[in-house]
Amino acid sequence: MSSPQWLVDRRSAAAQTGEFVMPSTDEEVWRYSRVADLQLTDWTVVSDRSEGVPAEAATLLESLGHLAGAVVVRNGAVVASRVDDALAAKGVYVGSIVDGPDAESALGVVADGGPDVFGRLNDANFLDGVLVHVPAGVTVDAPVAIIDWIDIEGAAVYPRLVVRVGADADVRVLDWHGSTDVAAFIAPLVELDVDRAGRLSYGNVQLRGPRVWQIASQVSRVRNDGTLTSSHAGLGCDYGRMRTDCRLVGRGATGNLSAVYFGHDSQTLDFRTFQKHDAPDTNSNLLFKGAVGGHSRSVYTGLIRVEKEARGTNAFQTNRNLKLSDTAWAESVPNLEIETNDVKCSHASTVGPVDEEQVFYLESRGVPTEIAERLIVAGFFDEVLEEFPVAAAVPLIAAAIDERLDAGVN
């Protein structure tokens, strides 16, 4: 499979837009990040196409039950894809972007080169993109799953995903980021486009190996009365960063953003969120809940930006962190920028140990201290996991959390 000329041209145009200058931690959005430790030259951009579905990906797909469609991407190359015939007949597309409908116009419509240099690098270097396209008025009953798998040591990989949901259409998408235990640098760029009254529920599980560096960007655009629900589980990587830009561009649009994350050993998990209200009567609701154990660190910085036109906006932002060891560290910086008076906005953030009163309550019933703490930490994530867009993924996420708790977090 070779890329069409328009894509070749597009890549080289992106490559020529200027130097790829690494950001500095002096910039607020990179503060507390580990970007200064990144040497792009340490990593080799994958240009050979990987083939075959990795066994791990096949097992994963099997455990997810009935899926309306699925794509397996290996080291940036689409190695398998399928979609239910009945849906294909209605115009639903799940697969490599170059073979999809309006492929050329799908790319970059939402992200426009991405919010930072890593978006541009993705534009210049991605091998295959994945497109999930649901035409207007179509409801996809079962979830669509994308398994993004990396298994080349030393690779730099730039996964690209575009989800396009037509007017009044409805779909749930699971985007699973996994890898074998390789050292790799991965910079995914995800574009989520929700048309009028469309509904997209997007769940992203980041369970890459412990030596992976990932700098991901998720950019979304929601039109009139559309609803985006985006949920993230951040567990893997040595350094795992996700930037979320949610733009509510049409009247009555809603963006529900949530995440769970759990750091251990010397991991850094880094989250930047932007809730951008461009239109009147828009709603955003953000809940990020994380725990840090061992020597791990987490960063959350979030901005709610309400434009002058966005009267009648409701915007909420909550970040809660459990610090499970003395050597773990969590930073939480919420922010508001509001240009109109007619809004309801709130933000809350907490960083603290497991609640002593809760532990005592469970202990007083006879539950040993360690088990009590474990129950509380696992329960802390429930609020987000209960609402995770693809229910079949929840036991897998819970199992990964349990494994971490079993290993001990102090």
Add this chain to the structure above:
Amino acid sequence: MGELRIQGLTAAVAGRQILNGVDLVVKSGEVHAVMGPNGAGKSTLSHVLMGKPGYTVTGGSVMIDGVDLLALPTYERAKAGLFLAMQYPVEVPGVSLEELLTEALSAQGRDASVVHTAVAAEAERIGLATRLLDRPVNVDLSGGEKKRNETMQLAVLRPKFAILDELDSGLDVDALRACSRRVEAATTEFDLGVLAITHYSRLLEELKPDVVHVLAQGRIVSSGGPELADELERTGYAEWVEEEAPAPAADPFADPFADPFA
């Protein structure tokens, strides 16, 4: 027959002595009421017995059937047979009641497979709506529902001794009756010994005390039969709160710039 034996118990909170030598012996199947004015040390007593962080035991002993509770962490005190029904039951988001009771019984080497049935039966008995059982522990329960929930857990766990810390606060008459009747029944059903800490005697209408103690200024100042509760209802605690509490001994390491009225 077992006994909960408290001898010469003294304890401090943040360097301030609250319990000044409490002596009490509760035998299996007995109900002892501990009454007293605000600030007498009633809640401190219940917390110290269960081992809540923040309290320092400075002297004395607490034994259940010869086992020294003060040497044990909280969960092992529970295993030794002690239960505390809390005045303010804590909300524990994300942890279900069945999970809690299953872990509690398993940790004690007891059969946890009975939890589901036992919870259903006890909840019905105490009038706790089934739909509340699926909620995380105490989350979004009313004051009365929380107290029914505490009593229901007591009935499922079947401890040897239960401390009821102001079980009668924050609940309506119906819930109070349901809770106190259940505890009263437990004293014969599984020979539960009860230490009911309360400010008012209304708890004792259904839960019949064998002995009533008055706790004031951190020690038991009077003990008697059920008639003592009636007397307290009439006369109040004035008799025991007249004398000023002794000033705490000067702390030689105290901060000289600290606010003396803090």
